Amino acid sequence: MATSLQTLHSKLQERFANIPFTANIALNELTIEIPTAHILNVCEIVRDEFGFSQLIDLCGVDYSTYGQADWDTQKATNTGFSRAISPGIFKGGEDKKRFAVVYHLLSIEHNQRLRIRAFAETDPPRVDSVIPIWNSANWFEREAFDFFGILFDGHPDLRRLLTDYGFIGHPFRKDFPLSGHVEMRYDPDKKRVIYEPVSIQPRTLSPKVIRQDNRYAT
């Protein structure tokens, strides 16, 4: 398995020598990162020349709080630890662009998987739609638009998919609160369902903490 991944890795590197391209193998999975401008071109080539006939999954990712934790456990202080309720007090990790689209491809012919990641350069994020290459992208792209506000150029029907009719905002962005902005209830006086601003305070049940573990040090 690993050897065939390495062969694929070197073949892809050879084929895409002319575009900015990074690839790495981790946990027996090959990930390539390409600029959004080349997405259509690369996808078409991997489908036709490398046999990735199936788009298994497409999803958006918001990297804006990557590597940030609620609790600084790295350095000792003389004031004791914080109360672990201050989001983003600990900042690690490198700066990445905010939104990425991740494609998971499957080749039934060669029994291989490939992950393609493209970071959106612009704001609002725009990526070319891959529907002409894999028809299954349709709903996956609608979902990524709904949850992250990523716009897919060339999508024939970019409507919201999973959120409520008339929903405002993109709920899976990291700056969208878990409890949302509005709550819904039936109003007996108006005899209809009404929306109101949420009445519950957002709270942290278990703080997010990043710990250095030497067992997993690479």
Next chain:
Amino acid sequence: MPDIRNYTLNFGPQHPAAHGVLRLILELDGEVIERADPHIGLLHRGTEKLAESKSFNQSIPYMDRLDYVSMMCNEHAYVMAIERMLGITPPIRAQYIRVMFDEITRILNHLLWLGTHGLDVGAMTMFLYSFREREDLVDCYEAVSGARMHAAYYRPGGVNRDLPDRMPHYRASQWHTEKEVKALNTNRQGSLLDFIEDFTQRFPKFVDEYETLLTDNRIWKQRTVGIGVVSPERALQLGFTGPMLRGSGIEWDLRKKQPYEVYDKLDFDIPIGINGDSYSRYLVRMDEMRQSNHLIKQCIDWLRVNPGAVKVADHKVTPPPRETMKGDMEGMIHHFKLFSEGYCVPAGEVYQAVEHPKGEFGIYLISDGANKPYRLKIRAPGFAHLAAMEEMAKGHMLADVVAIIGTQDIVFGEIDR
């Protein structure tokens, strides 16, 4: 010449044939479907967002509630994704238990599919028969985890408990007399494995019964043959997996092609269809039930003679035994840390897929080294299948839409997440 316009019909969201909460906007020309626009999300709970605010173990019960007719298979993908990132391998006995329960789950799912698909096209008896067998299988779930549906039994590093030595018994009540209870308890005298073995011996005959009712049934064939035909090329384009892909004649099963746990040590076949219509998919799923039954038997034989641990001994990931927790300082710290903060998973990303009864169920997990997932994406097989609804239904009659929903094996828990 009168002005003839298409008729727009709202199907659902509360319709018994919609398998949950599906709203379909159908554009009809007479009785023929011109356009079908599924509106989903009525069961959207934001599982992926919720998982981002909880430690890894706290999200396992959410996985049960995704596809709520194949609970343990959902857990399996999630648990395996975490295990791969942590770099731990569960003990071999735990792997056999997982495979056995995966296959029990597959039968459980296919029985529900068979019952409801039958009911959709008018075969009421199927529903009653399949729920009779499901009862025994949910009893297995209950015996092993305490819950009949939402088990939360698989854990990173193994399974929660070993299989029980004793099967719970029925007790006499105002609904059951002593004599009835005695009859109900006849196959519950031994261990859980004895009970499952008894089931596997009875089950092939039950499948024969179902086939007697349906396979050559004229009405059943009229409703399924040539309905929702998907060519192999289109099935790949549309991202089909599982029985939907195999029904179109593509031999692809992750249990065989990318084996996980102990599937490579077990003997089973992959049934495939020929025509890619609802009837082919029906035959594929019926045969899958027989194959699952065969797999369960092999697991039982192995589990009987190979006792052992069912969880890794690393108490950073699995809770220490109760006695250790009460009597040993380190055990207490492990217990406290595990249930309050959880464990940190090394930074990275993984995509773990399993052959779920409905298709490829995948978990894409991104970790930034914290005790919570940074991003969890659930790849639900039914999502891609329902997206192809319009293509499959176009040109068919209104009544066939129901048969197509049935053959796609739609469950909204996983589609809406």
